[in-house]
Amino acid sequence: MLQPEWIMGLVGGLIIGAAGALYLLGNGRIMGASGILGGLVDGSGMASASERLAFLAGLVALPAVAALIWGAPDTHLTGDWIVLIAAGLLVGIGTRLANGCTSGHGVCGISRFSMRGIVATVFYILAGGLSVMLFKHVLGVI
């Protein structure tokens, strides 16, 4: 019954959690992708710029090396630039307004039983479900 993708999901999830644990216990930081990047983009996190850059360098580089060795997985990313730009803008504005995304609110927030993290996760999952329903099943653009 257990699909191989689910097992890979669990294994990958454990690695993600280990990364978050390392960043928390090693650096005293919450591993939130949107916050780490956003602080560099809007300049609010310049005091810890080198730490942020190091994190992002690892985040981009290790999958790149893994893709060279084992081959890149298929991402099925849309080629529609309008969709990409609209989605990117929404994700950028939304995560900074909410102060977190799937990693910060989801992984790190829920595991701390943070009410903000739990509420954020409920709302972005609901909105995500509605978005897929609207753009896939109603409008048929994705």
Next chain:
Amino acid sequence: MLRNLLAAAAGGLFGLGLMVSGMTDTTRVQGWLDVFGDWDPTLAFVMGGAILPMLIAWQVAERRQRSLIGTPIPARAEPRIGRNLVIGSVLFGAGWGLSGLCPGPAMAALSYNGAGGFVFIAAMAAGMLVAVPVKARLAAAA
């Protein structure tokens, strides 16, 4: 130096975990949000797997108070569920569903996502900049 090394290691592990788990595959993410279509439960396994090590990490962190490099463990955010948290999470979720990308996987897959991956990140960064005046306006209106 140790701070940056740890950050790069955490970022690298995070990226590897996202790649292994299948979360850089946009159809897998959209499949999880697609409750009216062919629902894909993989993301739940990823979340569950990621939360497990983080549960332990938070226990250790709150007991030790300080990280390995001596920085304090981030204080718990106020449990206030503000308008920004809800509006931001809804916007983020809409973009997440539309593209199948959130900030972490978008960066992890940058090396194998083609031009579209860069377009998404550029739009996301622009959105993060737009969030600054939006936040100020929302605060002024409150």
